[in-house]
Amino acid sequence: MHQDGFETLAIHAGQDPDPVTGAVVPPIYQASTYKQDGVGGLRGKELGDAARWIEGYEYSRTANPTRNALEECLLALEGGARCLAFASGMAASDCLVRVLCEPGDHVLIPQDAYGGTFRLFDKVLTGWDVSYRPVDMSDPVAVRAALAEQRARLVWVETPTNPLLGIADIAALAQVAHAAGSLLVVDNTFASPYLQQPLALGADAVVHSTTKYIGGHSDVVGGAVVLTDPDLAGRLAFLQNATGGVPGPFDAWLTLRGAKTLGVRMDRHCQNAQRIAEMLASHPAVSEVYYPGLQNHQGHEIAAKQMRGFGGMVSFRARGGPEEALAICGRTRLFTLGESLGGVESLIEHPARMTHASAAGSPLEVPADLVRLSVGIETCDDLIEDLRVAME
């Protein structure tokens, strides 16, 4: 049977023309509640398959048609049994952990986890008696040893990591986790489903900050979870409805609009980032470059095996030290100084003082001479010139 490709799914999955008006784009259903045809008689059941995303609505915390269109699209892009969209990546992560873990459970997290994820485990979930331990996820042997020492309910992985672009072998970690009776969760924000599909490699759940590449235009905050187990997915839907961290219809619509062009944007992010990483690698003001597309990057081979491209994030260390790293961040013209990533416009930031400030003094502290780039899809020569001038 013919299988539609990624770009086709991004544009069409969950996005059948509106059965009422024929609109080719799913409408923004800006409604909190829905008329019921008699007590217990939800609308739309008779409309059949083509209208599945306008069926059976009662209240928009539970489900909303625009949000469902986004969920169907992301499900088609990641594979799995069910996708749920959230108000943010952190709302998605929090809800997922509280479905998968009970008080007393233990979790392995990456040594260089996203700062907000570290804060969630360190400052919030410990209060719920869920303990964590940071492990080097690029080393499956270290993960196996940690699991042998203490049983863990979850192994939480990011790859590539933020901001050091470490690579974890998802298939190997799935084996190690499952052999120890643990579940494997992959935060796929940095790669996006276009570059990497963790569920196909054995992961049990994928988390996204759709704020980043999937939204892609720095104009909306959102998150998503995709699960392989329908029972766990049902429990996640229950907890989401019970706690309410849902995106509004307009946010869901913006995210879906972004998802349509994910493939072409990612191709250009990858091309631009590769050229910039190569330029930085030969620049005298730079002591080290972190980009999985470089042959000498620690995780290059595994990244080449499990990713379709190496992504748009590049980090580097300033030879002149922390002061020089800060100065470079202040001198660019096109690279805008700002947190976040994954948008069409290029961003620059200083992780130790900005995105990763909350990790200071912890095992997740990052070097003070580090600069992180979210390479956008502007004309690459302009970006290279901008960096050259800033580093002079």
Ligand SMILES: *Cc1c(COP(=O)(O)O)cnc(C)c1O
């Ligand atoms: C941004 C980010 C998050 C958190 O997502 P929000 O949408 O900001 O809540 C989680 N993981 C990674 C890797 C991120 O970059």
